[in-house]
Amino acid sequence: xxRLERWVTLVTLALLQxxxxxxxxxxxxxxxxxxxxxxxxxxxxxxxxxLVTAGPVLVPAPGGAAAGRVDIARELDRAMxxxxxxxxxxxxxxxxxxxxxxxxRRADSPATPAxxxxxxxxxxxxxxxxxxxxxATRVVWGSGSEPGGPKAxxxxxxxxxxxxxxxxxxxxxxxxPSYASLPDLAAKTAAALKAAxxxxxxxxxxxxxxxxxxxxxxxKPNYVPEGSVAPITALMMNGGRRHPGTSTRVNDPSxxxxxxxxxxxxxxxxxxxxxxxxxxxxxxxxxxxxxESPPVSALVExxxxxxxxxxxxxxxxxxxxxxGQPASFDGGARAVHAALRRLGVEKGVEVHDGSGxxxxxxxxxxxxxxLVALAANPDHPALRAAVTGLPIGGFTGTLAGRYTDDxxxxxxxxxxxxxxxxxxxxxxxxxxxxxxxxxxxxxxMADRLPADAYAPPALDRxxxxxxxxx
Numbered sequence: 001x002x003r004l005e006r007w008v009t010l011v012t013l014a015l016l017q018x019x020x021x022x023x024x025x026x027x028x029x030x031x032x033x034x035x036x037x038x039x040x041x042x043x044x045x046x047x048x049x050x051l052v053t054a055g056p057v058l059v060p061a062p063g064g065a066a067a068g069r070v071d072i073a074r075e076l077d078r079a080m081x082x083x084x085x086x087x088x089x090x091x092x093x094x095x096x097x098x099x100x101x102x103x104x105r106r107a108d109s110p111a112t113p114a115x116x117x118x119x120x121x122x123x124x125x126x127x128x129x130x131x132x133x134x135x136a137t138r139v140v141w142g143s144g145s146e147p148g149g150p151k152a153x154x155x156x157x158x159x160x161x162x163x164x165x166x167x168x169x170x171x172x173x174x175x176x177p178s179y180a181s182l183p184d185l186a187a188k189t190a191a192a193l194k195a196a197x198x199x200x201x202x203x204x205x206x207x208x209x210x211x212x213x214x215x216x217x218x219x220k221p222n223y224v225p226e227g228s229v230a231p232i233t234a235l236m237m238n239g240g241r242r243h244p245g246t247s248t249r250v251n252d253p254s255x256x257x258x259x260x261x262x263x264x265x266x267x268x269x270x271x272x273x274x275x276x277x278x279x280x281x282x283x284x285x286x287x288x289x290x291x292e293s294p295p296v297s298a299l300v301e302x303x304x305x306x307x308x309x310x311x312x313x314x315x316x317x318x319x320x321x322x323x324g325q326p327a328s329f330d331g332g333a334r335a336v337h338a339a340l341r342r343l344g345v346e347k348g349v350e351v352h353d354g355s356g357x358x359x360x361x362x363x364x365x366x367x368x369x370x371l372v373a374l375a376a377n378p379d380h381p382a383l384r385a386a387v388t389g390l391p392i393g394g395f396t397g398t399l400a401g402r403y404t405d406d407x408x409x410x411x412x413x414x415x416x417x418x419x420x421x422x423x424x425x426x427x428x429x430x431x432x433x434x435x436x437x438x439x440x441x442x443x444x445m446a447d448r449l450p451a452d453a454y455a456p457p458a459l460d461r462x463x464x465x466x467x468x469x470x
């Protein structure tokens with residue numbers, strides 16, 4: 001009965017994938033985070049309506065057996081011989097429940113993880129901040145500017161709380177997750193000012209929550225111009241993009257956001273001049289209005305599905321703030337390591353940023369697969385979003401245009417994995433739901449690729465082998 005139900009589900013998924021691929025034929029490549037993928041249909045690309053966020057496409061059957069060591073080893077060894085992987089692939093496959101290692105190849109050799117670093121950030125954020133923590137963007141009174149004070153022009157301060165998902169336009173009703181928006185904050189602020197009899201203000205913006213360099217250690221100078229990432233600041237809308245849905249980033253996300261906020265206030269009848277950078281008072285200032293991000297669990301899912309670099313760096317800084325560290329690249333890295341240490345999974349991890357854009361990051365396949373296995377284990381429900389946010393092979397996020405050839409098609413819908421791509425590096429790590437009804441965690445890391453190699457299809461075929469295990 002289990003095999004019949006699985007067969008019916010696979011046929012349904014195959015038909016859905018045919019429709020998905022057909023609708024995307026006319027599309028062109030586009031950039032999501034640090035990954036270039038084939039454009040998926042609009043309904044799959046919509047950031048506010050992910051296809052699946054709450055669980056696997058195929059649910060493992062009760063009591064399903066884990067794969068056998070020999071079955072996986074024979075097929076994986078054969079598939080790894082392809083020239084596309086350059087002979088340097090490292091891999092680990094783990095049963096998340098029993099923690100038994102079913103396959104290991106260069107398991108303890110540190111490799112460049114690229115964007116699979118976001119799995120590290122996800123586990124650290126969920127383990128440190130909890131699932132329900134939210135990031136607030138606030139407007140407060142400047143010192144001495146509260147109503148009833150001197151008749152001089154009142155000062156209000158837009159205070160960034162580190163939420164890169166803050167929308168520059170009003171989100172579509174009913175979208176998931178429900179992002180905070182700058183228009184909502186402007187509407188609340190304008191209403192509060194008018195109620196206090198204030199029609200003209202001086203606008204200051206405060207992005208001092210974050211410190212240190214805005215670009216990460218080892219990042220290439222062209223990352224911002226090419227649209228891979230924005231300079232990391234505590235106040236930004238649309239992930240530092242000039243326009244939502246595009247890859248063009250702005251050089252100063254804080255100033256750009258404040259200017260947009262000033263325009264929104266003007267549209268609502270509040271006279272405001274050109275905003276200036278400043279700082280809110282250290283003692284608790286009087287708050288005028290606020291908007292809050294979705295919970296960290298939803299932010300983690302967004303980060304993983306879309307390979308969102310700005311979100312990854314924001315979450316690493318939130319871990320730093322929670323741990324009493326400076327909200328910087330260095331402080332974030334130290335805090336992430338401390339969070340992993342508390343969970344007992346720090347061994348084999350060395351990170352210098354939260355997104356994986358830094359080539360200085362090194363993670364062993366054992367450590368990466370172990371992090372996925374920890375999040376997938378039912379004993380750690382607080383880490384669940386680190387799995388539910390993983391892209392689904394052939395359907396969502398950075399895997400939407402993949403799992404379409406004969407070698408990988410069997411992994412469509414049953415592989416959920418984070419991709420990673422840097423020059424000479426291609427990685428894939430996540431979970432696969434096996435033909436025997438079980439679930440396996442895996443890490444596939446190729447960081448010795450030839451200059452002309454294109455490794456993602458080969459890695460997809462390896463993940464599909466894991467999924468076919470019985």
